[in-house]
């Protein structure tokens with residue numbers, strides 16, 4: 148089955164069997180997964196039909212028209228955007244069967260235990276250790292500290308990278324695990340953000356026991372597996388499809404139209420400049436998607452998150468200025484642990500502050516520029532002193 | 544054309560700076576400032592007493608015969624640089640600069656209301672703030688929020704910076720300027736949730752507030768307000784300079800110490816160039832801020848130009864340096880416990896305060912005959 152007509156029929160049949168109005172949300176989502184309509188490009192039996200990704204739009208349109216519930220992707224972004232593609236690419240059959248369905252339906256939330264206090268941009272330098280349990284069970288015992296872990300307070304599972312061999316150079320001694328966040332050795336402490344919220348956390352891992360069956364990819368292959376996660380993360384952050392005047396420019400454009408009293412010549416020119424940039428960025432994203440569908444993936448993807456971060460920051464900064472006296476205000480500093488994060492949500496002050504994180508989370512803009520310079524443009528890298536040195540001998 | 548301004552720091556100014564920096568290092572560390580923002584009392588009264596009364600800094604602009612120190616805007620600018628650097632939660636710019644300048648521009652005859660107030664301000668016994676929205680630029684339209692009936696004031700002013708710390712409000716109403724005690728009946732000052740955690744704004748509501756007039760006619764009011772706001776805008780640049788300087792210094796320190804890829808991140812040329820660019824902008828800010836301070840001090844005819852020049856340059860620089868500081872700190876810069884957010888929030892709010900950079904560029908356009916199309 149490959150074409151849109153067939154898929155449309157199939158979706159309608161599914162809707163007839165599971166009328167959204169009378170089917171409980173969880174039940175509907177699970178049935179949708181089982182019918183292969185969750186993510187159509189995934190294999191049959193894992194929520195998909197093994198058809199091109201572009202056809203998902205056909206399914207989504209039918210479901211939306213029928214008022215069907217969705218899986219609230221904002222709540223489970225790390226699962227959908229990062230854990231799932233990595234599990235799909237490297238997971239065992241058992242892992243895929245056990246994990247993907249509740250991941251997609253949102254029954255199980257995921258978080259990402261990658262960054263550490265000493266390993267951010269240089270993620271491969273991480274120090275969290277996983278060593279084989281001495282009881283011969285084959286389990287791994289994990290100790291270390293992770294930081295900036297978004298959503299750890301809601302998560303049932305984590306994607307985790309840890310060092311299994313400190314004697315090898317840093318990239319080679321890492322393994323990738325799926326960590327049960329309910330293990331008694333996992334301690335999650337809220338970390339307050341400049342927005343007032345505790346969106347991310349510190350996570351302390353003390354003798355956390357992970358069965359070998361929850362290792363993803365080979366021992367020592369963790370860095371390679373993590374690349375899949377990181378690539379998907381950057382697309383997930385910067386690559387979503389938006390309509391004209393969607394995203395960060397929406398509220399600023401609306402404010403301009405609604406409030407003639409705030410308008411000045413200076414702000415007008417700056418708004419228009421950003422409007423043009425936002426529209427062009429949107430078209431670049433659209434073109435990238437067309438390239439993918441046409442089977443000609445281009446390197447533009449590496450730049451999407453860069454542009455996204457820069458635009459979000461500049462637009463929200465302008466919006467605060469445009470507000471004038473109201474720009475002096477903030478909506479709420481209360482310390483909360485949010486369930487979802489919406490970069491374009493709340494008020495202008497929040498958007499201004501939260502968007503500062505866009506050029507840090509998921510790889511900083513500086514690191515992404517290096518990637519563009521070296522992998523896209525082919526420029527030589529800076530001399531490196533850490534490539535062939537055992538991890539344990541590196542400077543910290 | 545006025546004479547070439549003195550853009551350096553004098554020995555006295557350097558001494559003042561080091562005394563003040565010592566005090567602020569002891570009494571105003573970032574962790575304590577952050578902790579205070581989480582309480583219901585954003586201002587630090589003990590620090591204010593130490594600065595205003597003990598060190599006598601509140602009276603710098605006030606002549607000796609009115610109880611002050613008889614110093615100039617140049618020393619005040621140095622104080623503001625240091626307060627900006629320490630992000631100190633004290634009403635110095637609002638009370639010791641703007642309200643003080645406004646009062647000094649009016650009738651300061653001995654025994655009068657203004658003279659009495661100035662003596663109390665100079666002694667650090669009381670705090671006064673101008674009851675105008677913090678975004679009011681010099682030379683703007685007179686504020687229409689408050690009216691006078693039978694000697695009492697009625698009306699509402701929003702976005703008044705430091706009003707929560709004030710004992711006295713200077714309220715423009717119907718062309719005159721009045722002094723209103725915040726403790727009086729008919730006066731309510733309510734905190735707003737402000738972006739700037741260390742210089743919060745408030746709403747002032749006057750419902751039959753008793754008021755003592757400070758000016759005799761609209762022209763005098765206008766002059767006094769312009770003088771206060773223009774000095775505020777010109778000297779705010781020194782606060783912005785201090786703030787930017789702290790952000791850059793701290794970022795340089797952090798990137799020298801923070802190792803990634805087996806080397807300090809500050810050793811990457813991409814970051815070195817970024818910080819070097821910021822340094823250039825801080826250097827320029829210093830010249831613009833010193834110029835404003837000196838022109839205000841010597842009373843030259845380029846007061847308005849110097850103030851607008853300083854604001855239109857220094858305000859965006861402070862924002863940019865604070866934003867870059869956050870970015871170059873990485874994840875730690877996004878946390879509440881690291882002080883860089885206090886600087887970012889202050890810099891962004893400062894860029895709206897006393898006229899935006901865009902507004903000041905418009906003022907410059909008129910002053911230097913580069914009219915709009």
Ligand SMILES: Cc1cc2nc3c(=O)[nH]c(=O)nc-3n(C[C@H](O)[C@H](O)[C@H](O)COP(=O)(O)OP(=O)(O)OC[C@H]3O[C@@H](n4cnc5c(N)ncnc54)[C@H](O)[C@@H]3O)c2cc1C
Nearest residue numbers: 261262267268295297504508509511513808870871873874
């Ligand atoms: C809001 C938010 C949410 C996050 N969520 C998660 C999460 O859920 N899970 C997780 O694992 N991590 C998460 N992170 C962490 C994030 O991935 C790291 O903060 C990021 O990779 C940067 O690492 P660092 O903070 O250690 O900064 P550092 O690596 O110390 O960087 C400091 C500065 O140096 C620059 N720099 C570093 N190397 C170079 C270089 N080679 N060339 C030029 N400049 C360089 C950086 O760009 C940065 O400006 C989150 C971060 C934020 C802000």
